Amino acid sequence: MxxxxxxxxxxxxxxxxxxxxxxxxxxxxxxxxxxxxxxxxxxxxxxxxxxxxxxxxxxxxxxxxxxxxxxxxxxxxxxxxxxxxxxxxxxxxxxxxxxxxxxxxxxxxxxxxxxxxxxxxxxxxxxxxxxxxxxxxxxxxxxxxxxxxxxxxxxxxxxxxxxxxxxxxxxxxxxxxxxxxxxxxxVPEPVRKVRPEKHAAIDLGARVLVALAIEGLGRQLLFSAREVIKDFLYWTNQIAKEQSRLNRAGRKTSRKLRRLYQLRARRLRHAFVALAAEVARILKRHRVTTLFLEDLTGIREDTDFGPKNVLVHNFWAFRMLRNLIEAACARAGIKVVPMEPRGTSSRCAVCGHPVRRPVRHKAVCEKCGRVWHADANAALNILLQGSSKEHGAEATPQKPLAYRWDRHRWVSRFKPAAGTLKAASGSRTAA
Ligand SMILES: [Zn+2]
Structure with missing residues (x-):
């Protein structure tokens, strides 16, 4: 490697x-x-x-x-x-x-x-x-x-x-x-320890960057694109401002403009590198051996590219995210299998029946009545497809666990910062 x-x-x-x-x-x-x-x-x-x-x-x-x-x-x-x-x-x-x-x-x-x-x-x-x-x-x-x-x-x-x-x-x-x-x-390849096979799957998207389903885990993990896109838009705005300033001066480019482009790309990359590392950490903690990673064709077919279609012209961003996840998993000794998604967002992951999509992020099963988060459902479907299992697995959808980017790390709502956790456990022992 x-x-x-x-x-x-x-x-x-x-x-x-x-x-x-x-x-x-x-x-x-x-x-x-x-x-x-x-x-x-x-x-x-x-x-x-x-x-x-x-x-x-x-x-x-x-x-x-x-x-x-x-x-x-x-x-x-x-x-x-x-x-x-x-x-x-x-x-x-x-x-x-x-x-x-x-x-x-x-x-x-x-x-x-x-x-x-x-x-x-x-x-x-x-x-x-x-x-x-x-x-x-x-x-x-x-x-x-x-x-x-x-x-x-x-x-x-x-x-x-x-x-x-x-x-x-x-x-x-x-x-x-x-x-x-x-x-x-x-660097020599990390030796894979012989461990029982355990699978996980990832669905990539524009609003939820990564939806992660892990075998045997009742709830799926969703990494929201919201803050990442907000930051990206802020710098896009700055770029537009500098461009119109240059236009008025009759110039095409400046060092400041190139600097802004570089900053925007680096800040996006920072979020993605951290996301890939967090995913690899979670997979390791759950002793996952194989990850099914969605191929990017699915995103291109999906007409939704997030607010203001901000990522539509930045398809490279998804390729970068995918490559980073692959690299992080390789370092952690987790095998990555690319998956061609086939209708993974149109069927219910429990009964296999077609789903209704009343709003973009929801999928409602017409047969068993389950209400899914659309991306969590898709990730679970990829997991089933990858491990070639039938529908009707153990899954009863729980509310997925959401992660958001705080511009330093990916945090979940239920995981307070390290300091407060210590304080809380301290007060418990005191009581
Ligand atoms: Zn169903």
Whole structure:
């Protein structure tokens, strides 16, 4: 299993200049490779392979200006852009994505045409080292002189994962004007303990982000999208304000605008990461071994995308949430099985009879008269479908347990904050 450590890099003034020089050389090589590939592509020839590009660029001045472990990685990066381009093209032809992908471009500012410093990739830990305090990498020969062979930079942050180090990327964030180091480490798969099989299922949605049903648990857990969407809308508003300000000034973009976009995306991601972690924690507590996770096709068919359809243009958000849940479960040693939902929200989970939907969030069974929360019913149906059980399970719907995002963590109504819980139990013992 691969994980990525991310730490901030704190170069001093002089080191910043060196990083910019190396970054610019990476962009020069990247663009040269991209030019070669694009020419081949537009002439209708096959795009050269990574190996062919390596031997072709061996004597190229842009390649020779970099240590080979960086140069090769830049070529690989450029070639990989074509791999993803062709993969997306195949998906587009199959009708899986709505728009055709764009042909890989250059690392340059489209307005000014100037080369952009984006990142410095380093192939293997042979030519870099990263520990809790510093990152160091081999310098190009012409930059060595007084400073020695290596560039040693201070870092700030925690190395969360330990394992076999793989590639390193020094990335420049132009919005924050900061450098970050992303290190990939290979961590051995967690050993799954042999435990009795226990299943759980998740239904994803726009109003209830996650509806979780656990085998043998009478009540389902619902994670409300309300606060998350409210926050998202607030920042969307801020973006609109900045955009109209720019319009009046006759400008298209600003650093502030890019910053707002970044903030909005990060705040959404924060909520989703915390949600995925909470789900994994709950599953672990209930000793769940397999999770049935709804495939995203269901959401696309559902016409409801939450208040003001805020997430309709942000389908990527659901993909991100799904991926995060999958990753959190993988870390916890829980198997994830994707499920193609088939009419999971139209039948009663107890008797299998079609349900009526008087309002969006309610499902009323016409046969047994049960009143469901629609998403809880859907999650339970996915659970039944996944464990290939018949309807008429133990389930009698209890009121589902609702969780909401308080911008720090996901809290349920019945679980008071840690402090009050202690106070309450304290007073009980006193009494
Ligand atoms: Zn029923």
């Amino acid at each position: 691969k994980h990525t450590n991310v730490v901030r890099v704190l170069p001093d003034k002089q080191q910043k200049q060196i990083l910019e020089i190396i970054g610019d050389r990476c962009a020069a090589l990247y663009n040269a490779v991209q030019y070669r590939c694009r020419q081949a592509f537009f002439r209708g020839e096959p795009v050269p392979s990574y190996a062919a590009l390596c031997s072709e660029f061996e004597e190229h001045p842009a390649y020779k200006a970099l240590p080979s472990d960086i140069g090769q990685e830049v070529i690989k990066k450029a070639r990989k852009a074509w791999d993803s381009y062709f993969a997306c093209l195949r998906l587009y032809r199959k009708g899986d994505i709505p728009r055709p992908p764009r042909v890989p471009g250059y690392w340059k500012d489209r307005r000014t045409g100037k080369r952009l410093v984006r990142l410095i990739p380093v192939k293997s830990p042979r030519s870099y080292s990263l520990d809790a305090r510093t990152v160091s990498l081999t310098l190009p020969t012409d930059l060595r002189e007084k400073r020695g062979d290596r560039l040693v930079l201070r870092t700030k942050g925690l190395l969360r994962f330990h394992g076999r180090p793989k590639t390193l990327e020094l990335k420049y964030d132009p919005v924050r004007k900061r450098w970050y180091a992303h290190q990939v480490v290979e």
